[in-house]
Amino acid sequence: MFDATPIREPLDEFLREVVRALHAAVNRGIQGLRSDPAETDKTLADCKELLDVVMAGHVSEWIATDEGPAKQAYR
Amino acid sequence: MPGATDQFDLKDVRAGKADPEYVDLLRRVLAIQSDCEIGGPHLYVDTMLPEAPLKMDRLVVARTSAEEIDHFRKFAAIGGDLGVDVSYILSRNNPERYLEAFRGTITTWEDFAVFGFLIDRVGRYQLEEFMGCSYAPLAAVVEHPSRVMDEEAGHIDYGTTRTAELAAMGGEQRERIQRSVDFWYVTGLDMFGSATSKRAERYRHYGLKRRTNEEARRQYIAEVDPLIRQMGLVVPDPNKGRKFV
Numbered sequence: 001m002f003d004a005t006p007i008r009e010p011l012d013e014f015l016r017e018v019v020r021a022l023h024a025a026v027n028r029g030i031q032g033l034r035s036d037p038a039e040t041d042k043t044l045a046d047c048k049e050l051l052d053v054v055m056a057g058h059v060s061e062w063i064a065t066d067e068g069p070a071k072q073a074y075r
Numbered sequence: 076m077p078g079a080t081d082q083f084d085l086k087d088v089r090a091g092k093a094d095p096e097y098v099d100l101l102r103r104v105l106a107i108q109s110d111c112e113i114g115g116p117h118l119y120v121d122t123m124l125p126e127a128p129l130k131m132d133r134l135v136v137a138r139t140s141a142e143e144i145d146h147f148r149k150f151a152a153i154g155g156d157l158g159v160d161v162s163y164i165l166s167r168n169n170p171e172r173y174l175e176a177f178r179g180t181i182t183t184w185e186d187f188a189v190f191g192f193l194i195d196r197v198g199r200y201q202l203e204e205f206m207g208c209s210y211a212p213l214a215a216v217v218e219h220p221s222r223v224m225d226e227e228a229g230h231i232d233y234g235t236t237r238t239a240e241l242a243a244m245g246g247e248q249r250e251r252i253q254r255s256v257d258f259w260y261v262t263g264l265d266m267f268g269s270a271t272s273k274r275a276e277r278y279r280h281y282g283l284k285r286r287t288n289e290e291a292r293r294q295y296i297a298e299v300d301p302l303i304r305q306m307g308l309v310v311p312d313p314n315k316g317r318k319f320v
Contacts, residue, residue, distance in 0.1 A: 002089065007162055008155025015148040022141035029134045040130050047137035051120050054144055057166025 010063035015054070022050050082282075084211045085156050097281045098157070100274070101210055104283060105154040107173045109161045111198065112147040114177030115190070116140040117169055122180065123187050135233060136187070142226040146216075149223065153212050175318065176262045185241060189255040191234015193263045193299060199227050200267070200291050209282030235302065242306040253308050260299075260311040267292040269319045 025043040032039030053062075083093050088101075120140055127133045147164075154161045170178050176194055181187050202224060205217045217223050241252040268275055270289040278284040286294070300310045314320065 002158035005155045005158060005160045007160055008152060011155070011162055012148055012152050015144060015151075019141050019145045019148065022137060022144075026134050026138045026141065029130070029137075033131060033134075037130075040134070044124070044130065044133055044137070047134075048124055051116065051124065051137065051140055054165070055117060055120055059162045059165055 007059070007063065011059065014062045018050055018054055022047060025050070082209050082211050082214070088157065088210075094281070096277065097209075097283075100278055100281060100283055101213070102154065102157055102159045104278065105150055105157070105159060105213070106161050106164070108201070109147050109150040109154065110164050110167075110173045111177065111201070112143050112150060113164060114169070114172050114174070115143045115195075117172075118177060118179065118190070119181040119187050122182050123184070126184075127187070128184055132184075139191075139230055139233075142230070146223055146226070149216050149221075153210075153216065156212070174266055176259075176266055183251070183255070184237075185252050185255040186259070188234050188237035188241060189252065189259045191230050192238040192302075193234075193256070193259045194266070195227060195230040195234060196299065197263045197266045197295060199224070199231060200295055202227060204278075204284040204286065204291075208284070213283075239306045242308050249307070256303060256308055257311045260303075261313070261316045263295070263299075264292055264313055265317055265319045267295065267319070 025046045029040045029043035029047070032043065083097075087093060088098055093101075116139075119136065123136045124133055124140075127136050151161045151164075169180065172178050176197075181190060202217045205213050207218075208214045215221060238252060238256070242249055268288040270287070270292075272288055275284065275288050279287065296313065303310045
């Protein structure tokens, strides 16, 4: 018998929000290609900022749990 | 006690109805799949997001990364329900990744294109293994109405189209794309694993995978070799530089 990890829900929520923000930025950027190139540049910068956060992988900074992240890592 | 290939749900596994070996294999495959999903963006975000040829291409890099992060999220959630925390995968260095294909860095547009053409296609083969598999939450990630397979197909189509365009330019450009195909082709073949893998047999025994490594590899070769030839490129020697045969 085992339970879900403490990090399961908060990590899921955090990444879901990041993905939603990335898709919104990409969609704005695609629209900007036709009408507003400056908007595309801005959304690309937004994408970079969001992706840099995920690529850095500092999970403990994203979410807080009583047990802290990555205590039950399966390697 | 359900049989080896019955379909389990989370409550079955939590209730101890699944063999411990099954649970261990399930946890392992979830860790590897999570690693592969996030491994792609780690190869190309830093380089291709600012350096892809056109703004539209940069937006595609961002969208592709968003979709791969979302795939990671879905596999990580299944693992989390099973008590497996795969969050360490988010911060591991590329050389530490499970599969060789994700241990380097993509620094050229040719490599990004061919990665989509060949490596995301291997990824589709791996995901197909989970369709109708014995763990219902895992099967659900790749079955309708999930968008995962459609999104992977989009990555493959984009990579295939860009690779064909670059090959059609001829001259030095064609040589550059051929070099990328040479590298990723054998890397992709190795991703299917050893033809004599005992663990792969256990995955099949428990219904977590359907094909043998060699069956999947043969089907992949039969699919990609004609595509490479149609692009006017040379199919690399499938045995040269291989690590798993």
